[in-house]
Amino acid sequence: MDPQRAARFPFVPGDTPIVIDRTEDVWLVTGDGRRILDAGGGAIVTNIGHGRPEIARVAAEALGRIDYVVPVWATEARVSLVEELVDHWLPDGFTRCAFVSGGSESVDLAVRVARTHHLSAGRSSRWKVIGRDVAYHGSTLSGLSVGAHDRRRSGLEPMLTDLPKSPWLDPDALAKVIEFEGPETIAAFIGEPITGAAGGAMVPPEDYWPAVEEVCRRHEILLIVDEVMTGLGRTGLNWGHQHWGIKPDLIVAGKGLSGGYAPMGGVYATDDVVAPIAEAGAGTMYYTFAGHDLGCAISLEVLRIMRVEGLVERAASIGALLRHRLDEELGDHPHVADIRGRGLLLGIELAADRNTGRPFPRADEMATQVVGAALDRGLWVYPAGSGPVDDAVLIGPPFTITEEHVELIVSGLRDAIDAAVG
Numbered sequence: 449m450d451p452q453r454a455a456r457f458p459f460v461p462g463d464t465p466i467v468i469d470r471t472e473d474v475w476l477v478t479g480d481g482r483r484i485l486d487a488g489g490g491a492i493v494t495n496i497g498h499g500r501p502e503i504a505r506v507a508a509e510a511l512g513r514i515d516y517v518v519p520v521w522a523t524e525a526r527v528s529l530v531e532e533l534v535d536h537w538l539p540d541g542f543t544r545c546a547f548v549s550g551g552s553e554s555v556d557l558a559v560r561v562a563r564t565h566h567l568s569a570g571r572s573s574r575w576k577v578i579g580r581d582v583a584y585h586g587s588t589l590s591g592l593s594v595g596a597h598d599r600r601r602s603g604l605e606p607m608l609t610d611l612p613k614s615p616w617l618d619p620d621a622l623a624k625v626i627e628f629e630g631p632e633t634i635a636a637f638i639g640e641p642i643t644g645a646a647g648g649a650m651v652p653p654e655d656y657w658p659a660v661e662e663v664c665r666r667h668e669i670l671l672i673v674d675e676v677m678t679g680l681g682r683t684g685l686n687w688g689h690q691h692w693g694i695k696p697d698l699i700v701a702g703k704g705l706s707g708g709y710a711p712m713g714g715v716y717a718t719d720d721v722v723a724p725i726a727e728a729g730a731g732t733m734y735y736t737f738a739g740h741d742l743g744c745a746i747s748l749e750v751l752r753i754m755r756v757e758g759l760v761e762r763a764a765s766i767g768a769l770l771r772h773r774l775d776e777e778l779g780d781h782p783h784v785a786d787i788r789g790r791g792l793l794l795g796i797e798l799a800a801d802r803n804t805g806r807p808f809p810r811a812d813e814m815a816t817q818v819v820g821a822a823l824d825r826g827l828w829v830y831p832a833g834s835g836p837v838d839d840a841v842l843i844g845p846p847f848t849i850t851e852e853h854v855e856l857i858v859s860g861l862r863d864a865i866d867a868a869v870g
């Protein structure tokens with residue numbers, strides 16, 4: 449494509465965007481025929497791989513039958529997706545599903561459900577949702593309010609609700625925040641099991657999530673796990689929170705639900721969360737495109753493919769190999785401060801000095817430079833980091849990658865980091 453035409457696409461004019469002509473297997477193919485290995489799975493989305501003919505067939509059939517139906521009516525695809533999730537994916541006790549168009553909408557809806565739950569049960573003083581510092585929960589004003597991603601909140605702070613935050617890796621901190629705020633004012637706590645975009649796949653200490661679960665239970669605070677990035681097999685288990693054996697009240701998901709073939713997200717709840725809302729005859733307003741039939745049909749097929757092909761187990765096994773090879777090749781690199789994550793959600797934290805943890809100057813935008821250098825070498829990885837983790841890259845490829853792709857990711861990243869740091 450003529451670069452001048454491509455430059456018309458960004459809302460804010462700037463660099464001419466890369467033009468992708470088509471997607472195949474684990475590859476992004478540019479307009480000028482270059483093949484880029486999609487080790488970021490787009491934005492940690494692609495799980496079953498690109499260009500699956502089964503999905504194109506299902507999508508054509510779905511659109512041939514139904515286009516738009518208001519979100520509250522049932523269709524075969526909507527009901528089948530609920531059945532697939534409840535029967536095969538969600539933890540025991542999770543029976544209620546609400547489908548939306550992405551991760552930010554899922555978080556926004558979950559926050560509204562938490563408030564409506566308490567209001568319906570007569571606990572009208574409970575409205576605050578405690579988040580974590582550091583965290584990313586999407587770019588709506590509610591998502592930015594419960595989140596703490598300094599780059600993405602920057603400048604918008606006056607428009608955001610000032611909600612309490614608990615330090616992200618301290619298992620004792622939440623109890624103190626609740627005490628300070630007054631438990632009777634708290635509706636919910638929200639956290640990513642493994643902090644993705646804001647923390648470069650930061651895994652909390654082993655005692656963190658059990659401590660959070662205990663204190664939430666003690667104070668009747670709903671526990672929301674934001675699994676937009678970690679959910680649906682990405683970390684090698686169905687859900688990221690299952691690495692810690694905890695039982696949340698609400699799960700929020702997105703990204704992998706449709707494998708990137710349609711804009712989809714979801715909120716999943718236990719009967720106990722929804723029962724007071726039903727008894728009060730209350731509800732939550734829908735988004736016009738919530739639970740779009742096409743997205744539901746596609747998501748159903750994506751989940752079916754993952755089950756039939758054992759792709760969650762594959763994410764665990766190939767993820768372990770990728771992690772092992774990253775440790776071998778980059779574990780001693782002078783500018784790699786940490787390699788972490790679970791399954792196929794892995795992060796590399798970059799530092800000017802790995803021994804002291806001294807970061808690169810923020811103005812250097814080192815993560816962005818590494819991503820650019822990787823792209824020059826035919827590799828896409830996802831830039832991440834905020835606050836204390838200023839520069840990180842996320843690796844979240846399709847679950848279908850092979851040992852050969854693992855080697856391309858490791859060598860491409862090593863060369864990219866060396867080139868970027870000079």
Ligand SMILES: Cc1ncc(COP(=O)(O)O)c(C=O)c1O
Nearest residue numbers: 550551552584585586674676677
């Ligand atoms: C944990 C988490 N929550 C919410 C979101 C927002 O999702 P979306 O970009 O689909 O709106 C993201 C996106 O990266 C995320 O990682």
